[in-house]
Amino acid sequence: MGSNAGGFDFDLCKRNAMLENKGMTLPKAWKTGTTIAGLIYKDGVVLGADTRSTSGNTVADKNCTKIHFITSNIYACGAGTAADLEHVTEMVSGQLALHRYATGRQARVITAMTMFKQHLFKYQGHVGAALVLGGYDLNGPHLFTIYPHGSTDSLPFATMGSGSVNAMAMFEAYYKDDLDRPEAMALVARAIRSGVMNDLGSGSNVDLCVITKDGVDYLRNYEYLQAKTYTRQFPVKYPPGTATIVKQRVLSLKGVEVIEGVAEEMDVS
Amino acid sequence: LGTSIIALTFDGGVILGADSRTSTGNYIANRASDKITPLCDNVYTLRSGSASDTQAIAGYVQHFIAQHQAEEGDQVTVKTVANLVKMMAYNNKDFMQAGLIVAGFDKHGGGQVYSISLGGTVTATPFAMSGSGSTYINGFCDKYWRENMSEQDAMEFITRALRYAMTWDASSGGCIRTVTITAAGVKRQFIQGSQIPPTYGELPRQQVVA
Numbered sequence: 001m002g003s004n005a006g007g008f009d010f011d012l013c014k015r016n017a018m019l020e021n022k023g024m025t026l027p028k029a030w031k032t033g034t035t036i037a038g039l040i041y042k043d044g045v046v047l048g049a050d051t052r053s054t055s056g057n058t059v060a061d062k063n064c065t066k067i068h069f070i071t072s073n074i075y076a077c078g079a080g081t082a083a084d085l086e087h088v089t090e091m092v093s094g095q096l097a098l099h100r101y102a103t104g105r106q107a108r109v110i111t112a113m114t115m116f117k118q119h120l121f122k123y124q125g126h127v128g129a130a131l132v133l134g135g136y137d138l139n140g141p142h143l144f145t146i147y148p149h150g151s152t153d154s155l156p157f158a159t160m161g162s163g164s165v166n167a168m169a170m171f172e173a174y175y176k177d178d179l180d181r182p183e184a185m186a187l188v189a190r191a192i193r194s195g196v197m198n199d200l201g202s203g204s205n206v207d208l209c210v211i212t213k214d215g216v217d218y219l220r221n222y223e224y225l226q227a228k229t230y231t232r233q234f235p236v237k238y239p240p241g242t243a244t245i246v247k248q249r250v251l252s253l254k255g256v257e258v259i260e261g262v263a264e265e266m267d268v269s
Numbered sequence: 270l271g272t273s274i275i276a277l278t279f280d281g282g283v284i285l286g287a288d289s290r291t292s293t294g295n296y297i298a299n300r301a302s303d304k305i306t307p308l309c310d311n312v313y314t315l316r317s318g319s320a321s322d323t324q325a326i327a328g329y330v331q332h333f334i335a336q337h338q339a340e341e342g343d344q345v346t347v348k349t350v351a352n353l354v355k356m357m358a359y360n361n362k363d364f365m366q367a368g369l370i371v372a373g374f375d376k377h378g379g380g381q382v383y384s385i386s387l388g389g390t391v392t393a394t395p396f397a398m399s400g401s402g403s404t405y406i407n408g409f410c411d412k413y414w415r416e417n418m419s420e421q422d423a424m425e426f427i428t429r430a431l432r433y434a435m436t437w438d439a440s441s442g443g444c445i446r447t448v449t450i451t452a453a454g455v456k457r458q459f460i461q462g463s464q465i466p467p468t469y470g471e472l473p474r475q476q477v478v479a
Binding site (some may be wrong): 008012013114117118120121124125145147149150151152155165209 | 291293296299301302319320321324325328356360361363364381
C-alpha cells in the first residue's frame with residue numbers, strides 16, 4: 001500500500017491525524033499507577049513490583065500480578081495500561097515458545113527485548129506498555145527497560161511506573177555491584193516499599209521474582225503491607241436457627257416425573 | 270535524547286564522542302546510556318533526538334547493512350551506510366525526530382563523517398556535532414578545532430568540548446563515551462563522570478555508585 005521505504009509504514013498515522021482534524025477525539029488509555037523495579041546481583045536478577053491496579057482514583061484490584069511470565073528464564077514487570085501489558089506479554093511469551101521449538105535453544109533476553117521494542121515502535125506509543133524485562137540466559141543475567149514508544153535501555157538497576165522515582169531513590173542510595181541474594185532481595189523489596197508508601201498509584205503488597213541460572217523463585221506477596229485487619233469467612237457458616245422463622249409453608253410436589261435420560265452422542269464429523 | 274554528540278576525522282581515522290544522559294521531561298531515565306551504536310564493523314552512528322526513533326532506524330540499518338556486508342566482504346563504505354540512514358530519515362520525515370551522525374573508516378576514503386539532520390539532509394564534513402548540547406560549544410569548537418589533528422589531540426579536543434556541552438546543557442551529562450575507528454579497528458573508551466574535571470564555577474563531582 002504505502003511506498004516500501006525502508007520497512008516503515010505510517011499510513012495509519014496519517015489517517016488518525018486526518019480524523020483528529022475532523023473533530024474525532026482519540027480514546028484515552030487507562031493507566032495503572034505502579035512501582036516496578038529490577039536489579040542485577042551476583043548470581044542473577046531480582047525483579048519486584050507492587051500489586052495495586054487502579055482505574056482513575058479507585059483501586060480496581062488490590063492484589064494483582066504485575067510480574068508477567070515470558071519464558072521459564074525471563075520475566076517482565078509491567079507498568080502502564082493493564083490490558084496492553086497483559087496482551088503484549090502474552091503475545092511475546094507465545095512467540096518465544098514457538099521460537100524455542102524452532103531453534104531448539106533456551107530463549108535469550110535480548111530476543112524478548114527486540115520483539116517487544118519492534119512491536120511497540122510499530123504502534124508509535126499507543127500500546128501503553130512500559131516494562132522492566134529481566135532474565136538469565138547463556139550470556140548471564142540481563143536487565144532492560146522498555147518504553148511505550150519502543151526505546152530500550154540496558155541497566156544494572158532500573159525502575160518504572162509512577163512510583164519509579166521513589167524506588168530509584170532507594171537504588172541510588174544503596175545499590176552496589178555483586179550483592180548477594182538476601183541483600184539484593186531486601187533492596188528490591190525496600191525500593192518497592194518506598195513506592196507503595198509514597199506513591200498514591202502504588203500500594204498493597206510487594207511481589208518479588210528471583211531469576212538465576214538454576215531457575216526462578218516467584219515470591220508472590222513476599223511482603224504483606226496492607227493486610228486486612230478482619231478476614232471474612234467463606235463460606236459463611238450460620239448455624240440452623242440463627243434466623244427466626246416468622247411463617248412456614250410446606251409444599252409437596254405432586255406429578256413430578258423423573259426420566260432416566262439416554263445421552264445422545266455429540267455429532268462430530 | 271537531549272544530547273551532545275560530536276564526530277571528527279583525524280590523521281588516520283575518526284573519533285566519535287557522546288554524553289550519556291537520556292531524559293524524559295525532567296527525569297533522567299538513563300544516566301549511563303550508550304549513544305554510540307555500531308551499524309557494521311567499521312561504521313558507527315551517534316544518535317540524537319527521539320530514542321525510540323533512532324534505535325529503530327539503527328536496528329533496520331544494522332539488518333540491511335549486515336546483508337550488504339555479507340556480499341561486499343569486510344569493507345562496506347561509510348557513504349553507503351550514511352545513504353541508507355538518510356533514506357530512512359528522509360522518507361519518514363513527517364513521523365520521526367532523529368538527528369544522526371554516521372562516521373567510520375573505509376580503505377577508499379579513509380575516515381569520514383556524515384551528519385544527517387532532521388529532514389534527511391546529508392552533509393559530509395571533517396567535523397560534525399549535533400544534539401541540544403552542541404549549541405553551547407559553537408564558539409569553543411570554532412576556535413579550537415583544526416583539520417588533521419593527531420589522535421591524542423583529537424581525543425583531548427572532543428572530551429573538552431563534550432565537557433563544556435555537558436556543563437551548560439541540562440539535557441546532557443553523565444559520563445563521556447568515545448569510539449575511535451581506524452584501519453586497525455575499533456577502540457572504545459569511557460570517562461566516568463567523577464573523572465571529568467569540573468568547569469569554572471562547578472563543584473568537584475563525587476563518585477557515584479556504579
